[in-house]
Amino acid sequence: MDKKEQIILAAMRLLTERGVQATPMSAIAKAANTGMGTIYNYFATKEELINAIYLYIKRSEIHLVAKALESDSSLKSRFFSFYTAFISFYFKYPESFAFMDQFHSSPIITQSTRDAGQADFMPVISLIQQGQQDGIIKNMDLDALLHFLAGTITTYVRWVKGSGKDNDQALVDQQLRLVWDAIKE
Amino acid sequence: MDKKEQIILAAMRLLTERGVQATPMSAIAKAANTGMGTIYNYFATKEELINAIYLYIKRSEIHLVAKALESDSSLKSRFFSFYTAFISFYFKYPESFAFMDQFHSSPIITQSTRDAGQADFMPVISLIQQGQQDGIIKNMDLDALLHFLAGTITTYVRWVKGSGKDNDQALVDQQLRLVWDAIKE
Amino acid sequence: MDKKEQIILAAMRLLTERGVQATPMSAIAKAANTGMGTIYNYFATKEELINAIYLYIKRSEIHLVAKALESDSSLKSRFFSFYTAFISFYFKYPESFAFMDQFHSSPIITQSTRDAGQADFMPVISLIQQGQQDGIIKNMDLDALLHFLAGTITTYVRWVKGSGKDNDQALVDQQLRLVWDAIKE
Amino acid sequence: MDKKEQIILAAMRLLTERGVQATPMSAIAKAANTGMGTIYNYFATKEELINAIYLYIKRSEIHLVAKALESDSSLKSRFFSFYTAFISFYFKYPESFAFMDQFHSSPIITQSTRDAGQADFMPVISLIQQGQQDGIIKNMDLDALLHFLAGTITTYVRWVKGSGKDNDQALVDQQLRLVWDAIKE
DNA sequence: AATGAATGAGACTTCATTCAT
DNA sequence: GATGAATGAAGTCTCATTCAT
Numbered sequence: 193m194d195k196k197e198q199i200i201l202a203a204m205r206l207l208t209e210r211g212v213q214a215t216p217m218s219a220i221a222k223a224a225n226t227g228m229g230t231i232y233n234y235f236a237t238k239e240e241l242i243n244a245i246y247l248y249i250k251r252s253e254i255h256l257v258a259k260a261l262e263s264d265s266s267l268k269s270r271f272f273s274f275y276t277a278f279i280s281f282y283f284k285y286p287e288s289f290a291f292m293d294q295f296h297s298s299p300i301i302t303q304s305t306r307d308a309g310q311a312d313f314m315p316v317i318s319l320i321q322q323g324q325q326d327g328i329i330k331n332m333d334l335d336a337l338l339h340f341l342a343g344t345i346t347t348y349v350r351w352v353k354g355s356g357k358d359n360d361q362a363l364v365d366q367q368l369r370l371v372w373d374a375i376k377e
Numbered sequence: 378m379d380k381k382e383q384i385i386l387a388a389m390r391l392l393t394e395r396g397v398q399a400t401p402m403s404a405i406a407k408a409a410n411t412g413m414g415t416i417y418n419y420f421a422t423k424e425e426l427i428n429a430i431y432l433y434i435k436r437s438e439i440h441l442v443a444k445a446l447e448s449d450s451s452l453k454s455r456f457f458s459f460y461t462a463f464i465s466f467y468f469k470y471p472e473s474f475a476f477m478d479q480f481h482s483s484p485i486i487t488q489s490t491r492d493a494g495q496a497d498f499m500p501v502i503s504l505i506q507q508g509q510q511d512g513i514i515k516n517m518d519l520d521a522l523l524h525f526l527a528g529t530i531t532t533y534v535r536w537v538k539g540s541g542k543d544n545d546q547a548l549v550d551q552q553l554r555l556v557w558d559a560i561k562e
Numbered sequence: 563m564d565k566k567e568q569i570i571l572a573a574m575r576l577l578t579e580r581g582v583q584a585t586p587m588s589a590i591a592k593a594a595n596t597g598m599g600t601i602y603n604y605f606a607t608k609e610e611l612i613n614a615i616y617l618y619i620k621r622s623e624i625h626l627v628a629k630a631l632e633s634d635s636s637l638k639s640r641f642f643s644f645y646t647a648f649i650s651f652y653f654k655y656p657e658s659f660a661f662m663d664q665f666h667s668s669p670i671i672t673q674s675t676r677d678a679g680q681a682d683f684m685p686v687i688s689l690i691q692q693g694q695q696d697g698i699i700k701n702m703d704l705d706a707l708l709h710f711l712a713g714t715i716t717t718y719v720r721w722v723k724g725s726g727k728d729n730d731q732a733l734v735d736q737q738l739r740l741v742w743d744a745i746k747e
Numbered sequence: 748m749d750k751k752e753q754i755i756l757a758a759m760r761l762l763t764e765r766g767v768q769a770t771p772m773s774a775i776a777k778a779a780n781t782g783m784g785t786i787y788n789y790f791a792t793k794e795e796l797i798n799a800i801y802l803y804i805k806r807s808e809i810h811l812v813a814k815a816l817e818s819d820s821s822l823k824s825r826f827f828s829f830y831t832a833f834i835s836f837y838f839k840y841p842e843s844f845a846f847m848d849q850f851h852s853s854p855i856i857t858q859s860t861r862d863a864g865q866a867d868f869m870p871v872i873s874l875i876q877q878g879q880q881d882g883i884i885k886n887m888d889l890d891a892l893l894h895f896l897a898g899t900i901t902t903y904v905r906w907v908k909g910s911g912k913d914n915d916q917a918l919v920d921q922q923l924r925l926v927w928d929a930i931k932e
Numbered sequence: 933a934a935t936g937a938a939t940g941a942g943a944c945t946t947c948a949t950t951c952a953t
Numbered sequence: 954g955a956t957g958a959a960t961g962a963a964g965t966c967t968c969a970t971t972c973a974t
Contacts, residue, residue, distance in 0.1 A: 195938090211484040213398045216964060218940095227939035232966065290482070297478040297535065299396045332551050339536035340529065340555060347528025350482065351521060366517050370525060374559035380955090401947050403957090412956035414950080423948065565959090581854040583768045586943060588961095597960035602945065660852070667848040667905065669766045702921050706906060710925060713902025714895065720852065721894035736887050740895060744929035750934090771968050773936090782935035784971080793969065 196234050197248075199224045201287075204245050208290035212242070212300070243305040246295060249288045250309035256281050261315045267323050272368055274316065275345065279367075282349045283359045289349055296346075313338075329375050337375060344371050381419045384409045386472075389430050393475035397427070397485065428490040431480060434473045435494035441466050446500045452508050457553055459501065460530065464552075467534045468544045474534055481531075498523075514560050522560060529556050566604045567618075569594045571657075574615050578660035582612070582670070613675040616665060619658045620679035626651050631685045637693050642738055644686065645715065649737075652719045653729045659719055666716075683708075699745050707745060714741050751789045752803075754779045756842075759800050763845035767797070767855065798860040801850060804843045805864035811836050816870045822878050827923055829871065830900065834922075837904045838914045844904055851901075868893075884930050892930060899926050 202224035206215045217238055221228040235241035260277035261270055282289040295301055320337055323329035330337070348367050352359055387409035391400045402423055406413040420426040445462035446455055467474040480486055505522055508514035515522070533552050537544055572594035576585045587608055591598040605611035630647035631640055652659035665671055690707055693699030700707070718737050722729055757779035761770045772793055776783040790796040815832035816825055837844040850856055875892055878884035885892070903922050907914055 209484070212396070214484070217966080218964085221940090228941095228965090229939055229967080230937080233937070236966095238965070293482040294484075297475070299394065299399075299479075330555070332555075333548075335540065336533075336536060336548070336551060339532055340552075343528050343532025343535075344525065347524055347532070348521075350528075351524040355520060363518075363521070366521065367525075370515070370517075370559045373561075374555045376558075402949080403947070406957085413948090413958095414956050415954080417949070418954070579854070582766075584854070587945080588943085591961090598944090598962095599946080599960055600958080603958065606945095608944070663852040664854075667845070669764065669769075669849075700925070702925075703918075705910065706903075706918070706921065709902055709906040710899065710922075713898050713905075717894055717898025717902070718891075720898075721891060725890060733888075733891070736891060737895075740885070740887075740929045743931075744925045746928075772970080773968070776936085783937095783969090784935050785933080787970070788933070 195224075195226060195230060199226060199231055199234060199241070200245050200248050203241055204249075204287045204291050207242065207245070208287050208294060211294075212238075239300050242295065242300050243302060245291060246301050246305055247309055249285075249292060252285070252288065253278070253281065254312045257313065257315055261319060267319070267326065267328055268372070270319060271323070271372075274319065275341070275368060275371065276364060278345050279349060279359065279364060282345070283353075286353070289346075289353070293346065293350060323375075327377055330377055340374070341371065344374075380409075380411060380415060384411060384416055384419060384426070385430050385433050388426055389434075389472045389476050392427065392430070393472055393479060396479075424485055427480065427485050428487060430476060431486050431490055432494055434470075434477060437470070437473065438463070438466065439497045442498065442500055446504060452504065452511065452513060453557070455504060456508070456557075459504065460526075460553060460556065461549060463530050464534060464544065464549060467530070468538075471538065474538070478531060478535060508560075512562055515562055526556065526560070529559075565594075565596060565600060569596060569601055569604060569611070570615050570618050573611055574619075574657045574661050577612065577615070578657050578664060581664075582608075609670050612665065612670050613672060615661060616671050616675055617679055619655075619662060622655070622658065623648070623651065624682045627683065628685055631689060637689065637696065637698060638742070640689060641693070641742075644689065645711070645738060645741065646734060648715050649719060649729065649734060652715070653723075656723070659716075659723070663716060663720060693745075697747055700747055711741065711745070714744075750779075750781060750785060754781060754786055754789060754796070755800050755803050758796055759804075759842045759846050762797065762800070763842055763849060766849075767853075794855055797850065797855050798857060800846060801856050801860055802864055804840075804847060807840070807843065808833070808836065809867045812868065812871055816874060822874065822881065822883060823927070825874060826878070826927070829874065830896075830923060830926065831919060833900050834904060834914065834919060837900070838908075841908070844908070848901060848905060878930075882932055885932055896926065896930070899929075 199220065203215075203220045206219055206223055217231060218228055220241075221231055224231070231241065235244055256277055257274060260274040263270060263273065265273075317334070317338065320329060320334060320341075324331050324334070344367070349359075352363060357363065384405065388400075388405045391404055391408055402416060403413055405426075406416055409416070416426065420429055441462055442459060445459040448455060448458065450458075502519070502523065505514060505519060505526075509516050509519070529552070534544075537548060542548065569590065573585075573590045576590055576593055587601060588598055590611075591601055594601070601611065605614055626647055627644060630644040633640055633643065635643075687704070687708065690699060690704060690711075694701050694704070714737070719729075722733060727733065754775065758770075758775045761774055761778055772786060773783055775796075776786055779786070786796065790799060811832055812829060815829040818825060818828065820828075872889070872893065875884060875896075876889065879886050879889070899922070904914075907918060912918065
């Protein structure tokens with residue numbers, strides 16, 4: 193693994209565990225097994241590092257989404273597979289989830305970072321649009337629908353993690369029913 | 378307005394606009410038109426102040442909920458009125474929303490603050506439980522339902538604010554349909 | 563003596579003894595018997611502090627010049643008294659001299675500081691102009707003359723100090739002859 | 748031009764433009780089109796590099812002086828030619844001038860560097876001594892005279908450069924008159 | 933010989949907190 | 954109770970220097 197990724201992963205862990213104001217760059221350096229100067233060779237400021245983590249996670253999500261939507265099964269089943277995959281991702285990478293949960297609305301994340309992160313979610317958009325055209329999904333504002341969906345995933349994961357439960361299939365099924373009933377025509 | 382509230386409101390605004398790490402106590406003092414020492418008469422530390430803001434907002438929400446549920450109309454209509462009231466609240470007090478959106482998952486907010494904030498949401502809980510008993514609302518994990526609902530409100534408000542739209546009735550209705558379809562039996 | 567002056571004097575001493583790059587703000591704070599933060603209450607940056615020292619010295623010089631030129635004796639004698647007073651000043655305040663010698667041409671000193679420092683040397687200017695009108699002093703570019711004079715003072719003091727001699731009257735007389743012969747018509 | 752000289756010239760330029768504290772070795776390396784390691788092949792430390800620049804300039808000056816004094820014309824005319832040559836040198840190599848003006852009294856320049864730089868100014872010394880013996884130049888402390896002369900050159904150049912004028916012959920003549928009147932018997 | 937990524941000591945500066953007024 | 958100058962620990966960031974290539 194290269195230095196840059198080492199730093200991103202170490203920083204993600206510390207930042208989510210302790211919060212920005214309680215995570216000095218020196219602690220990140222130690223956790224990443226580098227000198228402090230090395231971090232600054234890759235990221236000009238602490239805020240730039242945090243923005244880079246944001247994009248790193250977004251890119252992993254995109255990767256995942258792409259794969260989950262490859263199949264050629266029914267639209268509903270592709271939707272379920274994508275939704276489930278997203279949840280699994282956040283359970284597999286709890287630090288990524290914790291980071292996004294904390295920094296999603298932080299003023300540290302710049303608009304340009306947000307924009308860059310939002311690009312490339314096209315496959316999901318297409319899926320929903322297709323569903324609307326086929327009369328399967330409610331014919332409402334696309335953007336509203338997408339944000340609604342994203343929000344339910346985050347909320348679900350936060351709740352399951354927070355309540356100390358496992359992410360078992362029964363819970364996921366319950367959630368899928370909730371969400372599908374919401375958006376289906 | 379007393380000094381304590383002055384401080385809370387000024388801090389809320391600055392913290393959401395700039396983030397914790399970019400909001401010194403001196404800036405809060407200046408914005409609240411007090412001396413820095415005065416803040417420390419009310420709040421022992423910066424973190425305590427932030428926790429106090431959290432509770433201040435939670436208490437306003439509770440207040441609101443109580444009022445919205447007073448009526449004796451149908452369960453569905455009481456649910457709609459409560460849901461709509463919550464959304465209105467966040468649009469009326471955008472800084473409260475921004476604060477909650479940012480600090481909801483922050484490690485700065487202590488468990489005891491979270492617990493204190495969650496208490497007194499009994500009226501909502503009762504409403505949902507009643508709906509389940511009446512066979513109107515899905516008979517699933519109550520906690521899951523409550524978190525789901527809370528999450529959809531937050532996500533909706535964040536989206537409308539973020540996209541620069543007004544919170545017009547059409548959008549709210551769309552959202553209510555989405556949410557009601559999700560939870561109704 | 564107030565804190566601000568304490569800091570200026572301590573900084574002047576350390577900066578001239580060790581050079582900018584070898585004088586951390588922490589050392590200045592210790593020498594001035596203050597906390598490091600206190601320095602920053604008065605001077606926004608290290609460079610601003612250095613510029614403030616420059617002006618502090620310039621103002622002392624102006625003060626001195628004013629007094630030395632008060633008398634109503636002959637022009638030559640007023641010139642001698644002013645010139646001698648300047649030399650005495652630099653011997654009385656060796657750190658002021660060392661500072662000016664080092665920072666006079668430093669890029670740290672901003673143009674606006676230089677301008678502010680140059681203002682108020684009017685009395686000297688008048689003296690020289692008067693001498694030119696009276697046909698006592700060479701009728702050449704006034705500015706050239708003033709800089710020439712200032713330079714000879716600095717060079718003289720640097721030399722005497724550097725060679726470890728005392729500033730005895732014989733040396734000063736020698737210097738006065740040199741300078742007067744230079745500028746007299 | 749060899750690497751060593753490249754480095755010296757680049758460093759001279761940056762140091763005078765920005766000051767020591769604002770000129771990192773990395774910037775010098777970039778400006779000299781070398782790697783940072785290369786600089787350390789030639790100069791053990793940054794301070795050693797600065798001292799080397801000092802000597803590099805001093806050596807150029809010596810070179811120049813030697814040539815200017817070669818002629819066998821009158822003493823006064825040789826003095827004028829030497830003095831003029833020195834001024835021309837500083838105008839031809841403005842960075843050399845700026846460097847000397849700034850570092851002449853800096854604690855970075857070690858005593859041994861100063862000593863090495865002062866050696867080999869013998870030809871000038873001889874010239875002045877000869878003048879004193881011939882009763883043409885004031886019979887005062889030789890050292891005082893030499894420093895006086897050096898100082899007037901520096902001051903003159905600084906003034907002309909600072910005031911944005913050209914170094915035209917009229918100004919030089921004015922200056923020569925000033926200086927010659929000062930030192931002549 | 934030349935390079936420049938890596939390093940970490942230490943620089944400048946901030947800011948939570950105190951306390952004398 | 955209100956204040957804000959003073960403090961210094963601790964933060965972010967720089968940069969002289971090294972060393973493996």
